[in-house]
Amino acid sequence: MKILLISLLKRGSFIKMISLDRKFYVQNLSKKDKIVKIHDEEKQHLEVLRPSLKDKFWATNGKGLDFLCKIIKMNKKFFEVEVLKVKENKKYPLYLHLFFGVTKRKKWEWLIEKATEMGVLEFTPLITKNNQQYAKGFYKEKKLERFKRKVVAAMKQSRRSFLPKINKPVKFSTLQNHDTKIKNSFVLSFDGIKWKKKDVEKSKKLNLIVGPEGGFTEKEVKILEDKDAKLRNIGIYTLKTETAALKAVSLLTYFKEDF
Amino acid sequence: MKILLISLLKRGSFIKMISLDRKFYVQNLSKKDKIVKIHDEEKQHLEVLRPSLKDKFWATNGKGLDFLCKIIKMNKKFFEVEVLKVKENKKYPLYLHLFFGVTKRKKWEWLIEKATEMGVLEFTPLITKNNQQYAKGFYKEKKLERFKRKVVAAMKQSRRSFLPKINKPVKFSTLQNHDTKIKNSFVLSFDGIKWKKKDVEKSKKLNLIVGPEGGFTEKEVKILEDKDAKLRNIGIYTLKTETAALKAVSLLTYFKEDF
Incomplete structure (x- = not known):
């Protein structure tokens, strides 16, 4: 042949x-x-x-x-x-936006690559009390370009046709003023309940918020809860934040026909 | 303080x-x-x-x-x-054994680390038609020691108390003679059906078999099917094999109370 x-x-x-x-x-x-x-x-x-x-x-x-x-x-x-x-191509059944408490650049790059393969459509590095020291690097234009290249490669690899958006970092103090965004959010937390398929059945767009290593502070969690974010856990073991985020993305996409 | x-x-x-x-x-x-x-x-x-x-x-x-x-x-x-x-500590509700068509060492190390965090209890590198060229390195005693260290670190990190077992590579031609093992297996494949919770409801032990980059050959899939392995997909997009494996592990552990 x-x-x-x-x-x-x-x-x-x-x-x-x-x-x-x-x-x-x-x-x-x-x-x-x-x-x-x-x-x-x-x-x-x-x-x-x-x-x-x-x-x-x-x-x-x-x-x-x-x-x-x-x-x-x-x-x-x-x-x-x-x-x-x-x-x-048909739009995905769910527009998934991942907010992630970034620490090391490598972990972030790993996560955006894998989550793009899995169908996440928007990424925002989140700066909270426990990861402020890591924020700097994520604001640089050069880094953003690099992240975008990773995401393009992952889109091509998974033969997708929608390129995810990568935003500049957002401070928790900014996020907390976006009431509708928070209301439409799921937050990973040991205090949360187990994920259920019906969590996403009616949603077409939602935000997944994952804290940094060391987690959100109690105050931060309270703010999110007070603004009606929904807390969900993924078991009793301490997964690394990026592993936890990826498990949550796996479940959410599975619930919605594995897009 | x-x-x-x-x-x-x-x-x-x-x-x-x-x-x-x-x-x-x-x-x-x-x-x-x-x-x-x-x-x-x-x-x-x-x-x-x-x-x-x-x-x-x-x-x-x-x-x-x-x-x-x-x-x-x-x-x-x-x-x-x-x-x-x-x-x-109570035993996990599911003893999960992952067979994986290994290619590059880094991908394997990444996978065993993440899958240990998620609760997999046994790992076996799988040598098939499409990944024979990568087999060599995985047989070395030094490499096995290195893999074990990765798994120990991941167990400690996730505060688990069961150390996963890491086996030497197994050839497909050897695996195919283990009828009971194959019968008790799920194989990731585009030809498979969607995962369901009831896939694992009655299982206490099962094998997840993931082919290498390039996939199993048609002949290999036929052998697995003929011996009653169950084919499952995780959507229509081409995830990297290690991403696909991790999504499957996410789902299986989720189905069983997020152990």
């Missing part, structure tokens, strides 16, 4: 599909586009697969649309592609 | 509890022990917290027993402790 493929390619009589199990990310693709130029990073990603003229591949714009593209021009600066087909 | 504590310690009139939120691992502790010597690695872990004579701490033997210990002798070679109290 391999030999046949190579010989067909050599004769140029065979238009190959680049990597069937990969999806590329081309941010500026929109529904009306017929011809598009691909530059920079995503051009590099394509080049790794050594494409030829007329090769096809799937790309997503990260906003729910997938595009079947055919390469019609290749030069040092860009690839030009023709859009052959557009596919519109 | 801190000043008071220090001054009390200085006067030696105050017996402190070393790190209330930590549990140590002392493998050779047994129910009958009254006085025990602690050497090597675990002695080092204790030393980090700068204990004094008469300080107390909790230790587990990794076999379900916790011990309240008091330090009664300290020298360069060992600490001697008196056991003040023994606590017996």
Whole structure:
């Protein structure tokens, strides 16, 4: 088979599909586009697969649309592609926004990668009493760019078509003024009750709030409870905060048809 | 408060509890022990917290027993402790054994760490058609020691009292001869149906089998199915194998009271 493929390619009589199990990310693709130029990073990603003229591949714009593209021009600066087909993906049954008490950068990167694979659509680093010392790094523009790259890679890996949003850090004192946001929230806490499927049955959008190592302070928990956040536990053992967050995401997505 | 504590310690009139939120691992502790010597690695872990004579701490033997210990002798070679109290922990409602198609060592270490936090009790690296090239490293005695250390750390971190077992790699051709093991197994597969709580309601022990990157071959899946393994999916998206395994573990432990 391999030999046949190579010989067909050599004769140029065979238009190959680049990597069937990969999806590329081309941010500026929109529904009306017929011809598009691909530059920079995503051009590099394509080049790794050594494409030829007329090769096809799937790309997503990260906003729910997938595009079947055919390469019609290749030069040092860009690839030009023709859009052959557009596919519109259904929105997820749940818009999940994860607030996380960040500590070390590596843990955060690990979490946003895994949670993107699992279907979370928005991330916000949370600065509370117990993790203030870690806040600094998360405000830097360079770091945000790095986080975004992680999330793009995870979206592509899981062949999703919605790129999660990554926000700048939010202080607890700011979050606590957003009454509707808190009301629509689940907070991980040993004092909470067990998750139930019906927790999310009627929700289309919700926030999952996970405290930092060392947890929320009693005062912080009281503020969240007073504003009607719902407390949930995930058992009696002390999971690391990022493990706990991922278990909660696993359950929430499972409850909603494993999107 | 801190000043008071220090001054009390200085006067030696105050017996402190070393790190209330930590549990140590002392493998050779047994129910009958009254006085025990602690050497090597675990002695080092204790030393980090700068204990004094008469300080107390909790230790587990990794076999379900916790011990309240008091330090009664300290020298360069060992600490001697008196056991003040023994606590017996209930067995988990589910004995979960994870077979995983290993590829890179880092992914495996990540997975055994997280899955230990979540309550898995046995791990076996699985060698299948699609991951044979990675098998070598997993057979080395040194690596096994390293994996064990990861699992000990994760057990302590999550304050559990049962140390998971880590096995040497098993070839698919060996696993396929264990009919009862396969019959009692769930296999992650896109062809499977959705997980249900009743999948595990009657089980006290079960195996979760997760293929390598690239998946099981059709032939391998057929063998598992023919021997009555149950196929389950976790949605339509392509999660990394280690993410998929962790989501399955999250669900299984959730179904069984979040042990």
